[in-house]
Amino acid sequence: MSDSDIRAPQQRPSLGEMGLDQQAQLERERHLLVDARPGRELNAMVLEPMMRIGRAFWPAVGVLGFLVLTWWVTWGFQMWWNVGITGLNRVVMWSLYIANYVYLIGIAEAGTFIAAALRLLDIDWRRPISRIAELLTVFCIFASALFPLAHLGRTWKFYWLLPYPNERQLWPNFHSALIWDLTATLSYLATSTLFFYIDLIPDAALARDHVHGWRRTLNSWLALGWRGTERQWRLLKVAQLIFSIGILLIMPSVHTVVSYDFAMTIQPGWHSTVFGPYFVAGAIYSGVAAIIIAAILFQRLNHWSYFIRDEHLNGLGIFLLLTSLVWDYFFFQDFIVPWYGQVPTEKQVLLTMMAGHGQLAFWLMITANAIIPFFTLWWRRVRTSWPAMLAISILIQLGLLLERYIIVTIDLGVRELPFNWGLYQPRAAELIMSTGAVAFIVLGFVVFSKLIPFVVLYEVKEGQFLVQLKRIGKGLIRSKME
Amino acid sequence: MADATQAEHKWTMVVDLDKCTGCQACVVACHAENNVPIRNKSEVQANRAQHWIRIERYWVGDPPARARFLPMLCQHCNRAPCEPVCPVYASVHSQREHLNLQVYNRCVGTRYCNNNCPYVVRYFNFYDPYFPAPLTEQLNPDVTVRTAGIMEKCTFCIQRINRAEQQARSEGRDLGPDEVIPACVQTCPPSALLFGDLWNPESRVAKALADNPRALRVLEHLGTEPAIYYLKGGKSYVRF
Numbered sequence: 001m002s003d004s005d006i007r008a009p010q011q012r013p014s015l016g017e018m019g020l021d022q023q024a025q026l027e028r029e030r031h032l033l034v035d036a037r038p039g040r041e042l043n044a045m046v047l048e049p050m051m052r053i054g055r056a057f058w059p060a061v062g063v064l065g066f067l068v069l070t071w072w073v074t075w076g077f078q079m080w081w082n083v084g085i086t087g088l089n090r091v092v093m094w095s096l097y098i099a100n101y102v103y104l105i106g107i108a109e110a111g112t113f114i115a116a117a118l119r120l121l122d123i124d125w126r127r128p129i130s131r132i133a134e135l136l137t138v139f140c141i142f143a144s145a146l147f148p149l150a151h152l153g154r155t156w157k158f159y160w161l162l163p164y165p166n167e168r169q170l171w172p173n174f175h176s177a178l179i180w181d182l183t184a185t186l187s188y189l190a191t192s193t194l195f196f197y198i199d200l201i202p203d204a205a206l207a208r209d210h211v212h213g214w215r216r217t218l219n220s221w222l223a224l225g226w227r228g229t230e231r232q233w234r235l236l237k238v239a240q241l242i243f244s245i246g247i248l249l250i251m252p253s254v255h256t257v258v259s260y261d262f263a264m265t266i267q268p269g270w271h272s273t274v275f276g277p278y279f280v281a282g283a284i285y286s287g288v289a290a291i292i293i294a295a296i297l298f299q300r301l302n303h304w305s306y307f308i309r310d311e312h313l314n315g316l317g318i319f320l321l322l323t324s325l326v327w328d329y330f331f332f333q334d335f336i337v338p339w340y341g342q343v344p345t346e347k348q349v350l351l352t353m354m355a356g357h358g359q360l361a362f363w364l365m366i367t368a369n370a371i372i373p374f375f376t377l378w379w380r381r382v383r384t385s386w387p388a389m390l391a392i393s394i395l396i397q398l399g400l401l402l403e404r405y406i407i408v409t410i411d412l413g414v415r416e417l418p419f420n421w422g423l424y425q426p427r428a429a430e431l432i433m434s435t436g437a438v439a440f441i442v443l444g445f446v447v448f449s450k451l452i453p454f455v456v457l458y459e460v461k462e463g464q465f466l467v468q469l470k471r472i473g474k475g476l477i478r479s480k481m482e
Numbered sequence: 483m484a485d486a487t488q489a490e491h492k493w494t495m496v497v498d499l500d501k502c503t504g505c506q507a508c509v510v511a512c513h514a515e516n517n518v519p520i521r522n523k524s525e526v527q528a529n530r531a532q533h534w535i536r537i538e539r540y541w542v543g544d545p546p547a548r549a550r551f552l553p554m555l556c557q558h559c560n561r562a563p564c565e566p567v568c569p570v571y572a573s574v575h576s577q578r579e580h581l582n583l584q585v586y587n588r589c590v591g592t593r594y595c596n597n598n599c600p601y602v603v604r605y606f607n608f609y610d611p612y613f614p615a616p617l618t619e620q621l622n623p624d625v626t627v628r629t630a631g632i633m634e635k636c637t638f639c640i641q642r643i644n645r646a647e648q649q650a651r652s653e654g655r656d657l658g659p660d661e662v663i664p665a666c667v668q669t670c671p672p673s674a675l676l677f678g679d680l681w682n683p684e685s686r687v688a689k690a691l692a693d694n695p696r697a698l699r700v701l702e703h704l705g706t707e708p709a710i711y712y713l714k715g716g717k718s719y720v721r722f
Contacts, residue, residue, distance in 0.1 A: 082630035083591070084608035089529035091602055093593035153591015153606065153631030160570045160590055170571070170588075178569040178592055265598040266563050266704060412597060416701055419538035419554070420602040422529055 023476045024469055032309055033124055034478055036464040046455045047210055049302040053450065064443035071436020074429050075150050083153055085429045091422030092412045096430040097151040099404040100437060102258055102279070103286065104144030105185065106400070110287015111137030112192040113251040114319075115199075116244035124467065124480075125315040127459040128307040131203075132294045134196040135454075136287075139444035141189050143437040148181075150433060177260045184250075184257040191250055195243045201226050201236065203453040218451060255283045262407065269349035269411030274337070278330035285323040285369070286400040289393040292316050294445065296386045296393075298454060307455050310384040317383030320393070324373040331370070349414045357423055358410040361402045368399030489580040491657070493638055494680040494687045495667070496697075497553050498713040501674035502537075504551035508666035508675060509533050512555075515639060515665035517625045519611030532605045534636040535666050553675070555666070556603045556636035557700065557708030558582045564595035564604065572633070580709075581638055589632035596633065600701050604635045638677075639664035659684040680709075687711075 018026070028035040078085055088095055111133040118126035149158050161172050161182055172179045205226035207219040226232060259279035262270040272278075295316065299308040338346035353362045372395055376382045383389065409424040448454075470479045512518060512534045521532050535555035541547040562582045564573045572589035575582055584604075596604040610630040613621065621627065624641040628634050643662050650657045659682050667677040678685035683692075691697050696713040 082609055083606070084525075084530075084630070087528075088593075088606075088608070090531065090605065091529065093596045093606060151592070153589070153593065153633075157590045160588070172569050173566070173571045175566040176569040176594070177567065178594055182569070261594075265567065265594075266600060267597055270597075415602050416600040416704075417538065417552075417554070417602070419540070419552070 020471065020474075020476060027469055027476060027478065030309070031311060031467075031478065032128065032307060032460065033463040033467040034469055035306075037306075039461065042457060042461065043206065043210055045304070045306060046453045046457055047207060049304075050207070050450055050453060051211060051215070057446070057450070060446055061443065064439045064446065067436050067439030068443055070432050071440065074432045074436070075155075078150065078429055079155055083151075085427065087425050087427040087430060089422055089424065091415060091420050092409050092424035094151070094408050094412060095424055096405065096409070096426050096434060097147045098261075099401065099408045100434050101144050101147035101151075102404045102408070103401045104140045104147070104437065104441075105188075105258060106255065106279070106283030106286045106404075107290045108137045108140035108144060108192065108287075109188065109251045109255050110284045111135075111140065111291065112195055112247050113284065114287060114291060116195070116247040116251075119240065120244050120248065123315070124463055125312050127463045128304075128455050129291065129295050129312060129316075130459070131196075131199065131454055131456045132298060133287075133291045134192070134199060135445065135448060136290055136294055136441075137192045138196050139441040140290075141185070141192060143440050145185055145189060147433075147437070148178075148185075177257070177264045180257045181261055184254040188250060188254045191243065191247055195240075195247060197222075198236065198239050198243060199456060200452060202228065202458040203456065206457060207453050215451065222452065251283075252280050255280045267412060268343070268345035268414060268416070269338075270407070272334055272338075274330060274333045278327075278334050281323065281326045281330045282400055282403060285320075285327045286397060288316060288320045288323055289396040289400075292320065292389055292393040293397070296390050298449075299386065302449075302454075304455070307460070313386065313389055314380060314383045317377055317389060320396075321373060321377035324369065324377065324396075328370045328374070345414065345416055349411050352414050353406055353410055356410075358406055361406050361410070365399045365402040365406065368395040369403065489578060490681075491679040492580055492681045493558070493643065493662070493709065494678065494691075495555075495638070495664075495710045496676040496687045496690045496713060497710060498674045498676075498690075499550075499552065500696075500713065500715045501672045502551045502553055503672055503674075504537050504539065504549065505671060506537055507669045507671060508535050508553060509537065511665040511669035512636070514620060515622055515625070516637070517611075517613075517621050517627050518634075519607070519613065519628075520617075525608070530608055532607075534603075534605070534634070536603075552700075552712075553666075554601060554603060554700075555710070556582065556638075557601055557706065557710045558636075558638060560707035560709065561705060563598040563600065563704075563706060567594045567598045568592070569594070579638075579640065579643060581640060583637065583640070584633055584635055586626055586628050586632055586634065591631040591633065593633065600704055600706065604633050606633050607631060660686050 086095065086097075115126065115130040115133045115137075119130070149155050152158055160170075161179065163172055174180075201223055204219045204222035205228065208216055208223050211219070256276035256279065259275040263272055263275035265271060292313070295308050295312065298304055335350070339350055341347075352358050373392060376388065376392060382392075413422045413424060415421060466481045467478055468481070469476045513520060516534060518534055519532060521530055525531070535553060538552040538554050540550045540552065542550050558581050560580075562573070562575065565575055565582065567573075569592060570588055570590055572585045573582070573595045574585060591606070593606055596602065596606065607628055607630045611627055613627075622641075624645075639662075642664060646662045647657055650661065657679070660678050662677065662679075664677050667675040676686045676690055678687040680688055680691070682688060690713070691711055694713065696715055697711045698714060699708045699711055702708075
């Protein structure tokens with residue numbers, strides 16, 4: 001979609017008023033792919049921030065590292081004293097750990113999913129930002145996979161969930177949704193890490209050829225002897241295609257399985273047939289918002305206005321609006337059916353959310369996830385303004401974390417017999433571990449941004465080669481060779 | 483002698499709500515029999531009280547309201563929701579006793595079983611159990627003391643079931659109709675609790691349930707097929 005399609009007709013500059021030079025200038029300002037620059041210049045733009053350790057780097061690593069350390073120390077304490085240090089109780093036995101798991105794995109799944117989907121659909125604005133999306137996946141899935149382990153009463157026995165041969169011939173229970181969940185999470189961890197790595201190989205080779213010192217050694221390991229021969233490119237394209245299709249298939253199934261942890265129980269509020277697509281929609285929604293946050297931060301901190309432009313924010317913003325509407329729809333579905341049914345326990349769940357002790361979280365979630373995106377993202381001016389997009393995306397992250405928190409803890413506090421209605425309040429342990437996980441993801445980005453190139457440079461160069469300005473009559477249009 | 487994996491008895495409990503006075507003697511007896519740890523005040527305030535059998539109190543009517551009591555313990559469901567969700571088979575159905583069992587040393591503490599238990603009768607050991615000095619002298623040697631991080635719940639005093647069965651076998655006779663008595667049933671002053679083999683028509687539970695219009699099972703609409711029947715007359719007011 002070009003810009004002129006989005007603008008109102010009266011705003012569109014008429015072609016006759018502009019000379020060809022002026023038009024070309026305008027197109028180059030707007031679109032990365034027609035604003036081709038020499039390879040040397042592009043390489044420098046990507047590799048220079050990678051080599052430069054700024055003043056803020058070590059303090060940032062220190063603070064984030066400290067937060068991550070508190071996470072591990074708290075986990076150690078929890079293993080020593082056991083789960084009693086959390087705010088769990090007799091009724092609400094799943095809590096913020098599981099909410100964090102669902103939330104982070106949602107972001108993780110969406111990252112690679114979006115990269116894969118946009119690649120298969122051949123949408124050109126993906127080119128510079130797909131590495132950010134893929135790396136987001138890798139860090140989020142590692143952080144999220146630790147939460148179910150931290151949640152276990154006996155963490156050190158986690159391997160009993162794995163089907164390994166043992167003398168007593170004990171196997172995990174394949175009827176349990178947790179085993180499906182474990183299988184799904186581990187397969188997604190493997191696929192998305194490989195997907196990220198395959199994409200990285202040509203850029204690692206580029207870094208190997210252009211930097212010096214220990215980064216050269218590291219990147220030459222990562223590049224696996226990439227020489228850029230025709231056969232290697234062909235293999236890379238085939239591998240990317242296979243992984244893209246695979247991830248498109250795996251991602252919805254993984255998050256559906258995550259939703260089965262809840263939907264397969266008979267707990268009121270959880271036992272819902274719409275949870276599968278609802279969770280998938282929520283996952284993609286939070287993922288798009290997370291990619292926007294990461295892209296804006298990289299644009300600002302690395303001065304990458306060349307790579308990440310208004311067109312990228314605009315494309316991501318339209319995507320965000322779309323996923324927001326899909327989420328609204330599924331949320332409505334999940335709400336209206338129990339409400340209309342008026343089954344006493346399910347009605348009680350909804351009342352507790354809307355008017356009981358969940359009301360602050362509930363209305364905050366509605367505002368952040370449905371109302372604010374709906375009343376802002378229709379406007380291009382909002383979508384292309386980075387402070388607005390940053391604020392909206394952070395609000396959406398908060399809203400989606402609250403959504404998972406509500407589903408896990410507030411629903412679980414309403415049980416069949418009123419004697420067992422309970423209230424959960426997080427204690428320090430959960431809060432420290434949650435902030436630690438976020439710090440882990442940010443720290444991953446901070447550290448990795450100094451190790452590997454963060455723009456998918458070969459894709460940008462390919463796009464700049466393929467997309468040219470063509471003159472038709474008095475106007476210039478962008479045309480793409482296939 | 484029948485196949486060892488084949489159930490010979492259908493252990494069943496009958497709770498007469500009209501007789502229950504809410505005295506909590508069953509709770510104390512269960513703590514003593516099954517080494518159930520006694521949690522301190524702050525833990526109880528954090529809603530972590532741990533009793534394998536508990537007396538749920540409901541208020542009925544306008545003030546001055548009347549208290550009604552519902553003794554709640556593991557229902558030993560025939561189709562238990564806690565069983566399929568356990569990833570490590572710690573929550574299992576015993577073929578021989580027809581009971582729902584918790585394998586303590588297999589449990590890793592996912593706590594999924596409690597989420598899926600509509601009766602919320604499974605208890606998690608948030609901390610290691612602690613028995614103040616004289617209590618250690620009365621720990622039951624037939625029952626394990628459970629460690630922190632695992633789930634536990636009522637077993638229908640399976641140690642008593644096994645002891646009675648072994649006794650009968652060593653004497654070369656069949657188990658008598660009312661030979662097995664769990665601690666809570668043994669101690670109930672108004673005999674509100676009865677226990678026995680439903681398949682033996684001579685047992686007290688079979689007699690109590692024979693064509694009894696007062697019999698019902700809690701949350702029966704969920705299809706869990708509990709092994710505990712409640713008897714409720716006109717005045718007990720406890721509704722399910």
